[in-house]
Amino acid sequence: MTAEPTLYGLIDDLEKYLEYQRDEGVQRVEVDRAVLEELAREPTEEKAEEVTVEAAPIPADFESLEQIAEHVLRCRSCPLCQERIHAVPGEGNGDAPDILFVGEGPGADEDQLGRPFVGKAGQLLDKMIEAMGYKREQVFIANIVKCRPLNNRKPLPEEMEMCMPYLHQQIRLIRPKVIVGLGGTAMEGLLGNKVSITRMRGIWQEYQGIRLMPTFHPSYLLRDPSKKKEAWLDLKMVLAELGKEPPPRK
Ligand code: SF4
Numbered sequence: 001m002t003a004e005p006t007l008y009g010l011i012d013d014l015e016k017y018l019e020y021q022r023d024e025g026v027q028r029v030e031v032d033r034a035v036l037e038e039l040a041r042e043p044t045e046e047k048a049e050e051v052t053v054e055a056a057p058i059p060a061d062f063e064s065l066e067q068i069a070e071h072v073l074r075c076r077s078c079p080l081c082q083e084r085i086h087a088v089p090g091e092g093n094g095d096a097p098d099i100l101f102v103g104e105g106p107g108a109d110e111d112q113l114g115r116p117f118v119g120k121a122g123q124l125l126d127k128m129i130e131a132m133g134y135k136r137e138q139v140f141i142a143n144i145v146k147c148r149p150l151n152n153r154k155p156l157p158e159e160m161e162m163c164m165p166y167l168h169q170q171i172r173l174i175r176p177k178v179i180v181g182l183g184g185t186a187m188e189g190l191l192g193n194k195v196s197i198t199r200m201r202g203i204w205q206e207y208q209g210i211r212l213m214p215t216f217h218p219s220y221l222l223r224d225p226s227k228k229k230e231a232w233l234d235l236k237m238v239l240a241e242l243g244k245e246p247p248p249r250k
Contacts, residue, residue, distance in 0.1 A: 051081050058165040065094045065173055068166055072146045078162040080147035086114030090142030090170060097139050098242050100176035101125065103217065104185040105145040105155050116141045121218040132235055133247040140174050142167055144189030160189040171208060178238050179210055183217030202234045213238050
């Protein structure tokens with residue numbers, strides 16, 4: 001089930017799109033004055049709980065996804081714990097699903113609800129999953145960082161590094177057949193180095209012995225729908241790897 005996107009969710013999507021443009025070398029964008037005034041409005045969202053960072057190492061021996069989720073909800077291992085309303089451990093089929101989708105981190109809607117990909121980008125991801133012939137609950141959806149960076153900035157390398165043991169152990173327990181990395185930051189978190197998603201998309205990579213397909217983040221596709229064709233090619237390669245074909249269009 002997805003939620004209506006909030007103003008903060010839309011701002012989140014816009015910021016991610018601008019970051020992609022910056023990473024691809026774009027130096028100027030034209031913005032309507034009304035948009036700037038809207039963005040300058042005083043935020044009224046629920047204030048995050050006040051917590052202190054306790055950089056305790058993340059255990060390496062979780063025995064279940066529930067254990068990981070419980071730990072994530074209490075985690076204070078990096079400064080992102082101070083900025084969240086809810087941590088977002090991830091959700092879906094944790095029993096050897098065909099696909100694990102990995103995004104960058106929670107946005108405003110996800111932070112509000114404690115669930116991954118529930119805003120506008122999440123609605124598009126749901127459509128992508130459906131077009132592949134799956135239901136959302138048949139795949140697993142997670143992020144590199146489990147808490148939302150303030151103002152939806154890109155997570156810092158040290159924040160990604162600190163949080164990655166959770167995803168690493170989720171992958172060990174979930175045992176997905178294929179991982180789909182959504183966007184450059186997700187790929188950066190998984191591979192541990194900076195990437196250009198425009199150049200890397202559609203080219204198989206590997207994470208811990210599992211086939212990993214990089215493709216565009218749904219937020220980016222919302223801002224540049226012309227890239228949906230390329231994303232669909234990537235997803236069809238994933239289906240081919242799984243020995244499947246996309247279902248006929250309704
Ligand atoms: S982002 Fe990850 S490491 Fe940082 S506080 Fe949240 S769960 Fe812990």
